[in-house]
């Protein structure tokens with residue numbers, strides 16, 4: 231951090247409305263420990279963000295935006311005051327910028343200058359290409375953010391327009407909770423050691439994540455467009471509760487409000503003035519792409535269905551569960567979000583309609599005997615495991631050899647927490663796109679910690695879009711939940727692709743991200759897969775898939 235002279239600062243501040251309040255906080259030391267960030271770019275505006283670390287009761291912070299890295303000419307500037315009521319974060323919606331330009335931004339408080347961030351506005355016309363880094367599920371105790379580092383390094387070779395974060399930006403668990411086994415060894419123990427429940431817990435968790443150099447570098451280099459998933463609140467959050475919320479942890483509504491507040495404070499998102507917890511919004515890249523960032527988690531989601539609540543081997547219980555998953559009264563998006571989305575889709579003249587959202591939209595449905603055998607493996611004791619694994623092998627073999635047998639024709643969704651547990655809303659989305667003449671549909675999904683690509687189809691089997699689902703930044707995937715011996719992982723992967731109708735490709739053992747490049751001609755997903763998050767040295771593997779019509783994959 232460089233220093234301004236006090237004279238320049240006073241000169242800069244003198245014209246601002248808060249100049250008078252400066253004196254009280256003038257000599258408190260200030261640090262910008264959590265870097266800078268930007269987000270939600272439009273043609274003329276972008277959100278810029280920072281946080282000051284200080285013991286002062288409040289702090290005026292000057293912000294500057296320039297086309298020039300040395301800030302020779304300042305394109306926009308101002309001063310805002312922050313304090314403990316917003317955790318000393320600073321968020322400014324910088325307006326009246328020029329379309330399609332790269333901008334630098336920085337903050338100044340008590341003579342201390344923040345690191346410089348880079349961001350860009352959206353071009354106004356002739357947008358022939360948009361390139362987005364798509365990520366989800368960054369778990370600090372689980373490992374290093376090599377994925378973020380790789381994005382920044384690729385950005386310097388071939389720039390991204392923005393990073394789309396599909397949620398699980400933080401994880402709420404305390405020490406000893408999910409994916410913390412290696413945290414001590416990696417020097418990445420969760421903040422405070424305990425699960426996030428209060429506002430202070432969530433704030434401290436964001437502050438910890440934002441000390442990670444790779445995450446800070448990502449934010450300093452490109453705008454982010456973020457939505458939350460469940461772990462910004464608690465595992466498997468729905469409208470009125472969460473799997474990881476217990477009665478002795480207080481009122482869920484209070485916890486949810488605290489989590490939402492910290493998210494809004496710490497993420498560079500443009501807030502909805504009418505209701506800040508309605509985070510669904512549109513990002514437009516002219517007539518090339520409309521991106522709809524959705525909330526499938528908090529606003530309206532009904533309680534997830536769960537195979538664990540029934541005996542799935544009992545046909546009557548099973549069909550009741552599936553009937554519930556398909557019930558037209560079950561809500562994922564909710565009335566308000568759906569009516570907003572219908573209007574936004576109807577108004578879009580873009581070639582590509584992109585849904586940036588949390589959970590898998592594809593029907594991830596397996597023959598019933600295979601799914602039941604898979605549950606057998608998941609629930610097996612160490613003694614039962616060899617037999618359970620053999621049983622799974624046999625079920626897979628039979629399903630591949632006899633796909634038409636009555637038991638294999640019954641297909642069951644493996645995860646009812648995804649769109650598969652809210653089938654009516656999925657059909658509503660497909661039908662709405664179809665009715666509005668939108669035929670190039672891309673679903674982006676996170677949440678599973680593994681990488682998938684599917685050709686989507688509606689209930690009648692008609693093509694409905696393409697899904698590119700990204701692997702996690704660092705959270706462990708199926709390969710860790712399912713105790714399958716390493717030599718059988720590839721066989722399981724290829725069996726899943728063969729058995730799940732919509733699924734065309736999968737990787738079930740590596741972390742990574744995808745670069746989505748949209749042009750007039752095609753939507754291309756370039757995946758970077760990363761072999762380890764347990765060391766800061768890693769190697770990468772690339773994989774490319776694309777679609778020209780938004781319905782089928784190019785071969």
Ligand SMILES: [Fe+2]
Nearest residue numbers: 367398677705
């Ligand atoms: Fe996750």
